[in-house]
Structures are given as C-alpha cells and as structure tokens.
Amino acid sequence: MSTTNTEEGSLTKKDFVTENDVRWCPGCGDYAILNAVQRTLPELGVPKEKFVVVSGIGCSSRFPYYMNTYGFHTIHGRAPTVATGVKSANPDLSVWMVTGDGDGLSIGGNHLMHLLRRNLDINVLLFNNRIYGLTKGQYSPTSEVGKKTKSTPVGSLDYPINPLLFALGSEATFIARTSDTDQKHMVETFKAAQAHKGTSFIEIFQNCVIFNNNAFDTVTGREVRSEQALMLEEGKPLRFGEDKGIRLNGFDPEIVELKDGDDESDLLVHHSKTNNPAYASILAQMAYPAFPTPFGILRQIEGRETYEDALHSQIKASQAKGEGNLQELLTGKNSWVVE
C-alpha cells in the first residue's frame, strides 16, 4: 500500500515514478516525454488515484509501466477503445492515452478516428517517430515516400498520412503538435490538453535513435529551429526566423519577409478557437522545407458535449422520470396469471 499523499497541490514528479526500470533504448526521445508527463501531472490539481494511462502496443505503449498511476497496456491499435470504456464507465477519471504512429494511425486508425469524433475527455499523446521501432525498423504510415527500411529495401511506396489532418478530418476538438526536444513546450501543451474539455490530440515529434535517428532535425535542431519551425501563439501573427511571417494569398499560405518598417497587419494571426477548419487545415499542411513546420495548439473548439457527459445525461434524464424496477421489467406489460 502506498502512503502517498494524494491531496491536490501536494504531489511532485516523484509521486509518478514507478520502481520499474525504464527499458527504452539509451537516447530515445520517449525518456523526455515521460519526464514531461511526470512533471505535468502533479500540477494539474487532480488527485493521483484519478489518473489512468492507457496504451496500445509499440515502444511508446510501454509508457503505463513507468507511470505510478492506474495503467493499462492493451493490444495493438486498440487503446482508444479501452480508454473509451474506462472514461464511459467513470467520467471522473483523468484518462491519458499513449500511442504511436503505427499503433494509432495504421492498425488503430479506425479507433482513433472514432475516439476523436466522439470527443471523450481524454488526452491522446501520439508519439510520431515515423518508423516501427519495437519490430526493429520497418517503415510506418508517417514515413516519407521512398523510405528505405528492412521491409522496403528499395523504398516505401505509400504516401504518408498527416496526423494533424487526420485529427482534423476526424472532427477532433483539440489538435496540437509538440516535440520531445522541448520540455517547456511539452508541459505547456499537456496542460492545455488537460484544460480542454473533449478529446485532445497531441502529435509529439519523437526521435528514434536506433531506426530513424535525426528524423526531425531539420525542424527541431537547435541551430535551425528558429528559422524552420513556426511556434504558434494565440492572438499573435504567424512569425518565424528573424523577420519572416506567413500571410494568405487566396487559399494558399505564403512566406513574406518583413523589412524594416513593414506592417505586420497582413500576416495571418493565430486564432486556434476558430470554428472553420480551413485555417487549421492550412497550418496542418505547412511543413519544412516549403514552410516552417508549426508547433503549438492548431485548433481548440469549445462547447461540443463530450461523449461521456451525453451518455450519463441521457441516463439521468431517463431516471428523472422514474428509476427502473426489475420486477416490473420481468413481468412486462402482457403477462397473465395461472391460478
């Protein structure tokens, strides 16, 4: 039995660390994400026993074993379904789902889509390393075309899926991207996800040191990120580098160089709460090298009822008219008596 004090505000990162040895490869990006999550949870004002971490299969999905919370390491691709069951049964729990690009977008794409459209209040962390790691290096649904791996020795054939566009098309109410290289940004993003009522989808660029090393260096590398990444800030113009910004030309974004004295006013201003998905769609499709790759909250739509609230309010509304009586149910309306 644990003697941890679970009072709100008294938790620390240590409360969320398990005794298990963490068994990811040395240098794996997963360590940084684990650290960020363990730093975030104590600050959410949620008692420790209310956290449930649910995962599928893959390197990222070992996550629950390293979190000293309730946890469920399920089967490949199906974490959204188990998380849905947990949250539907007990909406009072804070459910965090951990998945990867293969688990979430290949074998589990269908379930992820339905989780997002149902809008359960669950935080989804999708670790995107663009490779299958646990099975030792086959290409994934987010790998670039032509990816040479052991299963595609002369290059992969299929066009990759964009996780953010997938989430947008699945009617997700919160869509964000962060990176394993940026602790501060991860913690901020996770906190925003928890504050959002509804499914929060976060793509995390995560480096696989063994099978796809440096996959995101062009946008997350220390020397290049100010020029090649676009950090989204609510209500601020889309600016990057020293003097560049994004504006709209028709339906197409374009890069503008601001010279001394230029007006920022024709730059796009970041409004993540816009209902129209067109803006989020433009952001989701921007990627280096044509554009800087955006990080932050692309979209957060408030006011759509969560699945679990709707589920329980239907029950409450029905019970308000009179709770069920088992004997009446068994007897039915058309019974007869034999003397």
Add this chain to the structure above:
Amino acid sequence: MTQATDSFEEIESAVVRFAGDSGDGMQTIGERFTDSSAFAGNDIATLPDFPAEIRAPAGTIAGVSGYQLQFGSRSILTPGDEPDALVAMNPAALKSNVSDLPEGGMLVVNVDSFKKMNLKKAGYESNPLEDEEFRKKYQLIELDLTTLTKEALSASPLKPSDKARCKNFFALGFMCYVYGRPLDPTLKFFDQKWGKRLPEVAEANSTALKAGHNLGDTMESARNRYQLAKAVVSPGVYRKISGNEALVYGLVAGAQSANRELLYSGYPITPASPVLEGLSALKRFGIKTVQAEDEIAAMGVAIGASFAGDLSVVATSGPGMCLKSEFIGLASITELPVIICNVQRGGPSTGLPTKTEQSDLLQSLFSRHGDCPLPVIAAHSPSDCFECSIEACRIALTYCTPVIYLSDLYVANGAEPWLVPNAADLPAIEAKFADPDEEYISYKRNPETLARTQAIPGQPGLEHRIGGLEKSEDGGVNYDPENHEQMTHLRAEKVERIADTIPPTQLHGEADGDLLVIGWGGTYGAITSATQAMQAEGFSISSLHLRHLNPLPKDLGEIIKRFKKVIVPELNLGQLSLILRAKYLIDAIPLTKVQGKPFKVSELRDSFHKELS
C-alpha cells in the same frame, strides 16, 4: 387422441406456419398468433424463419419469410416438425413450404396472388391450384384475401395500397377462428402500436382482423374448428419471452444482484442486435450502452469499463467473435470480468446470417492463441437465457474472468411462456473490489477460487498497472520461464475450479441403460421430446443437456460410463462429440445437421432407433 364435439374438434396440440413475402408481415402475425395462444393458456414454442435480405424481390422464393409455432395443452418443447396448417400468402410461399405439409393438412392460400407473373416468379409453370391431384391432397381453403380485405375496409380512409397491406391480419383473424384464439390480445396490440399515432391504421387492422374471424364463422369450408385445453402448469404470473429478451433481463438482474453498474458495448450484427437495442432502452436502470465502431472496439470498450469497475457485456455472433479473439485473450491474461455473448448463426464467414447453427463451440473453447481456457456456458431455450446470463454474471465476477455465453438464432428469436421469477428471490452475487486500507497485490489469489481481486481506478493507494504482457503475482512484467508456466497453470486451474460450483447433472430417464443422448444449447426441446417419446415406447434411453461446456460438470464422466452407447446430436459437424471423445476416451457417436434448421423430433427418433436396433 382427438375427440369431436359439436363444431369443435378437441386437440392436444397443433402446428401452424404462416408464410409469405418478407414484406407481407408474416413475423408480425406469427407473433400475434403466439401471444393469443399464450393468453389462451397454451404452452408454445416458436420458429421465426426469415431471409437475410430485408426485401428480396417481391414474389420470389428468396423473399419468403415464415413463422411456425406449436401450441398445446401438453408441454411443448419444439415448434413442431411439420405444420398441421399452412397459410401461404403467395405462390412462392406455397412452393417453398408445401413440401413440409403432410397430406390432408390444412392449406390456406391467398388466391388473389396466384396470377401469372407471381406463378412465374415462384417457378410454377401452371397454377397448382388448378391441379386436381394437388387439390385433393390437402384440405384446401382458397381465400381471395386481398379483395376481401379491401372490401372489409371500404369505409376506411386509407389509400387502396395501404388497405391491401392489412391482409395479413385478415388471414390472422381467420386462423384465430379456426383454432379458437382470442382476438383481444391483438386488438390491444393495435391500440398500443398505432392507437395514438395512426388511429386510422389501428382501426383498419382491427376491422381486417375481425372480418377474417367473421369469415371463418360464415364460411362452410372452415367447418373444421379446433379447441385446445389450457396447459397444466404451475400457478403464477406468466409472460411470453424470447431468448434475446431473456438475455437482456438476465443481465439487468445479474448486475443488480452483484450491485454493479452495467455497461454494454456492441456493434450491430444479426442475430445479436436485439440485445444492444434492448439494453439501450433501459437507461432508467442506469445501464450504459455504447454502439462501438466495430466488433473489436466493442470488446475493447467492455474491457476498459471492466477495468474501471463496471459489469461489462458484449453480444455478437460468429464473425464478431472472430474479430474479438485477440481482445478476449487480453481479458484472460489481465483476468477481468467480461461477459461475451455469442448468438450463433450459420458459418463460416457471413454464412447463413439468419439461420441457426451451433458451430461455434470449438471457437468458444479454443479461439485465443496461447493456452487460454475460458468458461463457456450455453442456454437451451428462450427462457433459459435468463438463468444462463445470470450464471454468466456469477462466474465472471466470482472468478474475475471473461465468460463466453452461447445461444443461437433459434433460441434467441424463439419464444415461449415463462413463469416470471420473483426479483427479490434472485441470489446475490458476492464480488468485492480491493480494500484501499489493505496492501494490494494485483495477482494475489483467493485460495478457494484462485480469483484475483480487482482494484478500481479512483481508489487512493491501489495504483497498479495491468496489460497483455505476462505478469508475476505482484503485477510486474515477468518473462521468467517458470513464472509463465505457473501463471498459465493458475489461469487454467481457476477455470477448472468453476466445476466445484456446478450442480449435479440432471438426467432425463434412468440412471443407466443402452443409450445416453448428450446435447447442449438449442437442441434441448427436440432431444427431450424424442427421448421422452422413445422412453414411452419402452426403449432404454436417457438424455442430459449440458449448460456448462467448460469446465464440464464433474459427474459427467461417471454418468457416461453407465451407458452402453453415447450419441451427441449437434447442429454442427460434431464439435461436442470431439470434446467428449478427447476428454473421456469414449466412442461418442456424432449426430450432425448443418442445414440452418433445428432438428426435427422425428429425425432424432430415427437416429436413436438405429443405435438401439
């Protein structure tokens, strides 16, 4: 056996079959005739038989829908081998059903539909009603049902095509006259269904029903009229119940008995959809229902809800069971209670989606990878689904395990009278969660049942992780060879120990003899009827019906030894017989049928005779 009184002939039982186009409302009048018979105090058993297509081309053989029932003053265990009376609404219905009608049987036809086009669609080269030999073979009653119905409804505001649609109730009214069935239950049904919403429809159907009944009264050819005494049954409150209804009620009762919240998740599939629909209508009981995106998801949602402390249930049919297999393995290794209902239909693959079969027994026993035995139980009749589903709740919660509950399309869609149980008398199911004030070891076992104790999220101090990787007793991931072997044995032994709580097996007949018939599931009525009939003829034959298919009852091996021969009738290619052969090293004789239809009593008797001669 029969005895003539004035205009009535007193009979013990009768079998009536209604057959028509799938849009003709045959299921509806079959159910109404069943309700009337239940109200008349008869015992009943029903067999709805409909095509997989919602509306196959009108007038074709593929579109014929049928409903057969047997009712009587004696105990009725099956819907009957062959009809005493057949109602055929069109040539296709006649063509596909008349071969089952014995010579001299009553044949009611809607002559209005015997037109050139319909005859051709049914594959008749000439009108059989014009064939003298055919006419002599049956007790033929020709009714121009469409015309008569329209005439009866001349004052109705409905348009002509809607008037014609009431002809099924005209036919029902006529048959109610022939068999002395009361009209009141059907009139009440009209009022409940349409009275408020569409009063003119309720009125028209009532008029058609009564007109059909009156026609019987005035028509010379309906001079054969039958009367049945009430069945002798225990006093009490009765209702009609179908297997899927009984399953729904059993789950509600089981959850209440265990004091657990019920969460059901399902994906629409024939013939299990009524379970999803039935529970979705019971929100007043606090029941959560989730229509999942697919069969796999339905199982995942149930497992998640179980982890969170709900009593969780899924229901599906064979194809859905295939999809759930991986998740069922997860429920087994994580030792979470989940009730998995399989309402079997003809397989493999899409197979015969609207026909019955018992061919998923081996799938239930073995479909997971790894050594993964699970408890499997099967319901033997519509009302038995109630007791079986409560038993599934008991096993799942007592042993902290997934349970497979089997019924089949025949049991699920069939209906029979049911002595309504007293809700207060249902036994409590004891299943406690871990106590937050005690140390929690996630795979520590109850020494008697070997069940682990669940600790549910939200309880401070009981945080723990479960998952598909092998664990040691303390809940840690463990790949040690000895640990895996020990845990595999423990999971199997836990399931075996359920046998300690199975009541002694009931034998129908002498405790020893020449032939023992062993059955399971929906074949109960036919096996019992055939066995009883042969016992009355003096044969040394007994039967037993298994509810628990894994683990098998402890006394089964000893019972088997007392008989010279064992025969196992099944609607598959011999699945239980394979198990009995393997487990008891006996020469169990498989008696198999895979036509999408239940056994006829006569088929079983013929086979039993062969074994005894």
